[in-house]
Amino acid sequence: MSAKFITLEGVDGAGKSTHLDWIAGRIEAAGQRVLVTREPGGTPLGEELRRLLLAQSMHLETETLLMFAARREHLQRVILPALAAGTWVLCDRFTDATYAYQGGGRGLDPGRIEILEHWVHQGLQPDLTLVFDLSVEEAKRRRLAATAAPDRFEQEGLEFFARVRSAYVARAARFPQRIRLIDASQTVEATRNILEELISSVCI
Numbered sequence: 001m002s003a004k005f006i007t008l009e010g011v012d013g014a015g016k017s018t019h020l021d022w023i024a025g026r027i028e029a030a031g032q033r034v035l036v037t038r039e040p041g042g043t044p045l046g047e048e049l050r051r052l053l054l055a056q057s058m059h060l061e062t063e064t065l066l067m068f069a070a071r072r073e074h075l076q077r078v079i080l081p082a083l084a085a086g087t088w089v090l091c092d093r094f095t096d097a098t099y100a101y102q103g104g105g106r107g108l109d110p111g112r113i114e115i116l117e118h119w120v121h122q123g124l125q126p127d128l129t130l131v132f133d134l135s136v137e138e139a140k141r142r143r144l145a146a147t148a149a150p151d152r153f154e155q156e157g158l159e160f161f162a163r164v165r166s167a168y169v170a171r172a173a174r175f176p177q178r179i180r181l182i183d184a185s186q187t188v189e190a191t192r193n194i195l196e197e198l199i200s201s202v203c204i
């Protein structure tokens, strides 16, 4: 079986990080090597770009281009070599986040994102994308409890996050084979039962 590329998404505070290591462990338990990585980031240059993206105010198109610059580096140096070597890749955010945040949240024309997606992905898409879906009010409560110093994105208001959430939901409806919405308002255990089924479906 070829190595799979799985991405995790959701508004800040929806709880994807809580489940990341568990999913990695589940894939390993199925006998696969797995690499856990994140965007923006995942390479030394990508992590530098992440630092700027999370701290520095910039034009929306600059923000989008830097997300894709980090992504190009990540794909070339980390994701594609891992998949070619038979290692599964579990990535905390990918291009659906650009559609949700820069497109939905900030209002960038999705046609622009599509152009960059075609250029940078060169045909690659995740095999499975898990979108952790939660009301923006509850996500904010969780964020406030977990984060002492919110970054530039986490400082955005509820309306911004409502647009981000809607964009994720719309993408899940548009790509139902690839993108699964996970109700993140449930207990961790109930969420894991759903994840178990979804991961089993790609592991076997």
Ligand code: TMP
Pocket (backbone or CB within 6 Å): 012, 038, 039, 040, 067, 092, 093, 094, 095, 097, 098, 099, 101, 102, 153, 154
């Ligand atoms: P994280 O908090 O999940 O690590 O992600 C960092 C922030 O970057 C998060 O608030 C979402 C944002 N982001 C975008 O706006 N566009 C993107 O393409 C990606 C990958 C992340």
